[in-house]
Amino acid sequence: MKIKSAMVFLLSIIFSAGMIAGDKTPKNLKVLDLKTTKEIKKYMKMIAKDLGVKCKYCHDMNDKSIDTEHKNIARFMMTMVQTQNDSVFNYEGAPQISCWTCHRGSTAPELVRPK
Numbered sequence: 001m002k003i004k005s006a007m008v009f010l011l012s013i014i015f016s017a018g019m020i021a022g023d024k025t026p027k028n029l030k031v032l033d034l035k036t037t038k039e040i041k042k043y044m045k046m047i048a049k050d051l052g053v054k055c056k057y058c059h060d061m062n063d064k065s066i067d068t069e070h071k072n073i074a075r076f077m078m079t080m081v082q083t084q085n086d087s088v089f090n091y092e093g094a095p096q097i098s099c100w101t102c103h104r105g106s107t108a109p110e111l112v113r114p115k
């Protein structure tokens, strides 16, 4: 009996340590329809490149599920991109817009021709 409960105690410590250590399953996705860590990493690397920034520009590196100012702006931008792709670029063989379409490696994209 004693050994059994010690085992349960130990296992619960290992389990919660694992939860803290890694962003295994996403906890706070409100826009993206991505399931696996692999898919999320791939997408995140792409948007970081598109804006010319590192992960920490949007994330609290202790816990990426925490919302930050830039993360919330990025959510609006993701929604915009998804909406355009679903409503405008939705014909057969349509190209898809991305963060790169405007950002081109910068956080401050030029949207209109300079005067």
Ligand code: HEC
Binding pocket: 023, 025, 026, 027, 028, 029, 030, 031, 032, 033, 040, 041, 044, 045, 047, 048, 051, 053, 054, 055, 056, 057, 058, 059, 064, 065, 070, 071, 072, 074, 075
């Ligand atoms: C331009 C801002 C931005 C950058 C740069 C960025 N992310 Fe994110 N990330 C987000 C947003 C926004 C979400 C939440 C998306 C949603 O709500 O659907 C997110 C969610 C995540 C999550 C899921 C967290 C959870 O548990 O909910 C992980 C993991 C993550 N990002 C990893 C990374 C990594 C690794 C990098 C660098 C390669 C990175 N991100 C760069 C904006 C960013």
Ligand code: HEC
Binding pocket: 047, 051, 070, 071, 073, 074, 077, 078, 081, 097, 098, 099, 100, 101, 102, 103, 107, 108, 109, 111
């Ligand atoms: C239609 C053009 C367009 C697209 C596409 C676009 N953005 Fe933006 N983004 C802008 C503009 C313009 C600004 C500057 C807004 C401002 O100055 O208030 C901006 C600003 C931002 C900022 C804030 C930068 C800062 O200095 O605080 C973030 C973060 C961001 N975009 C993320 C993204 C992500 C991530 C994507 C792709 C999912 C994306 N954007 C796609 C036009 C775009």
